Amino acid sequence: MADEQAPLLSVQGLEMRFGERLIQKDVSFDIERGTIFAVMGASGSGKSTLLKHLIGLLCPAAGKVVYHGEDYWAAGEEQRAGLRAGFGVLFQSAALWSSMNVLDNVLLPLERLGRIEDEGARRDRAMEVLSWVGMADFAQYMPSDLSGGMKKRAGLARAMVAEPPLLFLDEPSAGLDPIASRRLDDLVLSIRERSGCAVVLVTHELPSIFAIADDSVFFDSETKVPIAHGKPSELRDTATHPTVHAFLHRENPDPVDTSSATPAASKAASDT
Template identity: 35%
Template sequence: MTVVRNPGPAPQADVDVDDDAHPIQITGLVSRFGETVVHNGLDLTVERGEVLGVVGGSGSGKSVLLNSIIGLKVPDGGVVKLFGHDMRTANRRRWSSLERRWGVLFQQGALFSNLTVRENVAAPLFEHTQLPKREIEELADLKIALSGLPARAADLKPAELSGGMRKRAGLARALALDPELLFLDEPTAGLDPIGATAFDELIKDLSDSLDLTVFMITHDLDSLYAITDRVAVIADKKVVALAPVAELERSDHPWIKEYFLGPRGRAASRKTASAQTSATRTS
């Protein structure tokens, strides 16, 4: 699939663009809920243009990490920088400008149930731009098409969509403001294997064509092997490994060994190797 980035709404001028800054740079993150410490000294740097998978056991704080990055939870310690800007010191105007540079696909889609798909996708454009209504609707339809939905889906409401179509509608909304950084929270959860594979391929195509940086929380081993450049493993309240999947397979960490070298991990590895061999033979 060839995708052409549309002009989209231009970033506001009050935020300096540093082309050398990392999209995400986290140093010493501490996250607490009462007496429970979720993260203690977590460090993570995400490179421009990469697809980063984030994994960890239940309760390891994957979603807490995402929420801390996008401002839904205030860190209890440490520094979170987005595009070189320390989010602790960002005023409301700066936050709004930076927020335009990322999009989020939440696990359940988080679509407005009383709005059509087109209206859902258009909502960020109405909030953050002053474009004419007709132009916003045209941009919304473009994003709907980019997400792989048929044109007829634009006039449907979330309840009229299948699970896979709701994921794509959520993705279209996440892409509405032409972001540089895309957050995905369990994007293939609840999808059948065929639908999950198709969604993985869509994410990879969009990442390559739009030069997106992708931060993807997932339990899907097939996704990790198929489309990630690196994987961050959260355990022991911090990132204990950050490497391509092939390197993680050689790790001595108990959780990593159990996760990647267990039956499902070995099956995903064989599946990826087989697909790569087939692609080589046909090229």
């Protein structure tokens, strides 16, 4: 039974592996309602892999993923399906169904979850959410007719049309120009204010992270453990770990010492 006093999402000692290959271990954090939580780290550190564990696509090697006090992987399939119904997901490419227009894409979660029985009421809800993201005038457009930013906005509308308490956004600003990226940030903040949902955000975009994230975790690709937690804008000013500091300040890491390299290796390096 759901515990309404528990954190919306609690990750406890999570370990992620692909076979013998360790991705990250000792991952623990809580996300409260209304929080925008950023997952940060270098490319390949396991950020999107974490997202797949959180939405039930991958089973952890160890640890727990707990929603409303319920251990997702200890639950039965019917119970897990009920928990998944509380997720909204915006994928990197928006992942709109190419054979459906924008409106039908947004209607799909309402039809599958069956929370609004009346067809007209479902349509009204879908159009309402499309208006929130500035896409109401494009409801009849096919995905192939949309720009990258419009696809992301349509995908965001689909992700939150059923009013999930938790939104997962995987690289929402990828491929967008700075203006479109800023508009998407504003949309995320607006949706949080309208619905009170929590947001888990995977992104490399530092302006977005600093502008909207309340809390975060930072994955280290070398040690395979989280090395920082906290509000990104505060970590930017206070982090002492060199990897975190370099990432948040867009600085080059310490240069690699090549003084002991062999002549052949040095020549190869100079030729690249």
